[in-house]
Amino acid sequence: MALDAAASLEEMLQLVVEQARELLSARRCEARLLVGHEVSETIAASSVSENGGPEIPRSRISATCVGWDGRELGTIEVFDKTTGEFSDVDAAVLVHLAQMASAAVERAQHYGRNG
Numbered sequence: 001m002a003l004d005a006a007a008s009l010e011e012m013l014q015l016v017v018e019q020a021r022e023l024l025s026a027r028r029c030e031a032r033l034l035v036g037h038e039v040s041e042t043i044a045a046s047s048v049s050e051n052g053g054p055e056i057p058r059s060r061i062s063a064t065c066v067g068w069d070g071r072e073l074g075t076i077e078v079f080d081k082t083t084g085e086f087s088d089v090d091a092a093v094l095v096h097l098a099q100m101a102s103a104a105v106e107r108a109q110h111y112g113r114n115g
Contacts, residue, residue: 009035009108013045016076016101021047023097024090026078028057033065033074033105042074049082061086063098065105073102 013031021029030046057079065073076098081090 009033009105010043010045012104012108013043013101014047016097017045017047020076020078020094020097021049023093024061024078024086025082027051027080027082029076029078031065031074031076031101033101034072035105035109059086061091061094063091063094065098065102067102067106073105076101 013033017029017031020026020031027049028046030044032042032044035041035043059081060077060079062075062077064075067073076094078086078090078094
């Protein structure tokens, strides 16, 4: 996944949620990231499978996006695995995606490319 190829942080986050949903065989994925220093400076993205799933999720895993300085940048949540339950491997994959998203956000902020 080429996170640097995204033209903006919004596009990067959309790419992350789509990849997370597909990699983890989930029905839905949502993410929110803080892109500034104020809570109001957030971006959000979501991806829903064609069959959507139940309105009330049956299962959920999440990973926190953490900056280089340890501050929380946001979260990625994945809902309703299409077959079975989420595993430890699924959780590890989601953590890795959250780390990649965090690095991309901080790199964009460092170079002043906030979209």
